[in-house]
Amino acid sequence: MSAHETASLLQLCRIMRPDDANIVGNVHGGNILKMIEEAGCIVGTRHCNAQNGDRCMAALVRVEKTEFLFPMFIGEVAHVTAEITYASQHSLEVQVKVTAENILTGAKKLTNKAALWYVPCSLKNVNKVMKVPPIKYADQEQEEQGRKRYEAQKLERMETKARTEEVVPPPSNPEDPPKEQYTVGYSQSTLIHLVGPSDCTLHHYVHGGVTMKLMDEVAGIVAARHCNTNIVTASVDAINFHRKINKGCVVTVTGRLTFVSNKSMEIEVLVDASSLVEPDKYRAVSAFFSFISLDKDNKPLPVPPLKIEGEDEQRRFDEGNARYILNKAKRLAAKERQQ
Template sequence: MGPQDANISGNVHGGVILKMIEQAGLIVSTRHCNVMRTHESTSEDEFEQCVAGLVRVEKTDFVQPMYIGEVAQLHAEITHTAYHSMEVQVRVWAEDVMHGTKRMTNEATLWYVPTSVKTLGKVLPIPKISYLSAEEEAAGWERYNKQKEARRRQGLGSTVSFTMAEVEHLMDQDNCITEHSVPYAQSSLIHLAGVTDCNFASYVNGGVTMKLMDEVAGITAFKHCKTTVVTASMDAVNFHQPIPRGSVMHVVGRPSFTSKHSIEIEVFVDMETMFKGHSKKQRAVHAFFTFVSLSNNKEVLDIPHLKVQTEGEISRFKEGAARYELRKQARSKGKKQHQNAASCS
């Protein structure tokens, strides 16, 4: 990792890591579908090349920071295949080649769908992987059904998620806003999806989108805290719509909840496609990022309390508090599992 990968605190930018994770998942899932389908096809006419498209990212943990000068190592593995989607587990390690040490920094679960290169938008079937046991396969189907239900619920739209009209209203306000309020820290970015942002099916890579989202979330957290902030985690991300090349991407972030030592940022991406002088904006991606505030000595600082004012902001704060408790429970459970694994080894 080089200086171009650094954030303002000198560590590797969280968005850079998210982009690498997605690229690893894209490679292993696209390779699996094309290689296995080549073996299963009886003729060249029967074989149809595909590229895997990211549809969901489960909670991504930033376990430890990665530093400039370390070598990033990623391992991606397909752990479940359904008929039209596959689960990919990705783990990231940072290797210090000067001292010969290695440590895990990130882990994530991603879901991909293979789409035809020849016929854009056509979803292809996935060759099945081999499982070590029936129990392993059953567990995979359980995870599949769980994420499918989560995508369905989120696709219906959250009652507290802020709408395009609400965001545009906030953007039109003047700068006389209360410090540490939601509008005070809200940030936005407009990006034109170009050739280098896209895969060879001409859709924006999921990693590119997540990097932009992390950047906007980081700016929002910085505006609220006025200190160095780093990404701690990213909750489940759903990619509702593929973003075609040439689209205008509107990335907006705003604080939704604060605890004593963390701030949650809600981020969404709206895409605007323009045809014959007319434009249509659609919600493409939505996610929650969690940041912590650090001093110059890398000590965790208290977060200023978020001042919620409107009914929607109060509702979103309550939902953020519920997600915060779930994260604490998940971290506690994960620590116990690691301790048990260490004691058995």
């Protein structure tokens, strides 16, 4: 077996501490996303450096839909397994599974599954994308399925970038009249963060996992404001990384409700980046997060309906409803295949 084949699988584990959890004791969804991205980055970087030539670092460009199947709690051990499942000439797909282990009872449960896409960037020139070493497939069908996923995500990334360039209005000033409860404006939230060295890779741009953690935090605030209850991340639709965020930039993370069903909320999260010394401002990352509301026994609660104001909010609500119906159909189809 060659060196690049042995570098295509990674297993990590870490015990969950109190500082990994939210205010009610569940492990923060953003921390799980961060662990997933770190594992993907490690296995992707190892694989791409198992060849001669410039040293490189795997840069995250997209995360496919991520399901939060079960909550994880303080004291449990998170086992993260990352495997490279497809390699094109300049990008690779990493599939990641997270399992929670109760070390007192030995019980294990699959909590998360995700697929991530990376491109290898040269350490000498961050704008130079390196070639990816080939991987060994079990059969031709596996390779063909991977190629179809590659083409689909490439197209969707381009479509999403064009769709998310709109400017998000800032939240109301404290002096403004209060927004009516259950409206988009009432729960919309923004976080502003100065990118420091600890947030960054060897290339001096932000780790994808750091960005995802900030996005999950803002989405969680939006969901909590709308419901005024305990909320947890249920799933994350594709996260698209449109442009790199450099050290020293100011990132503005904005979350707003787009759709509400009886038991779930969809929240659009947009990340804009700007330099402290230059006027350039650009859309860096975009995604849709889904949250559910829970009672004190962690049982799902009905979600208050969303009050729509204006044509833009109605359009986003209708688009969110279409995504909800599509995702529900996919879950039912997957459940039937497992039976």
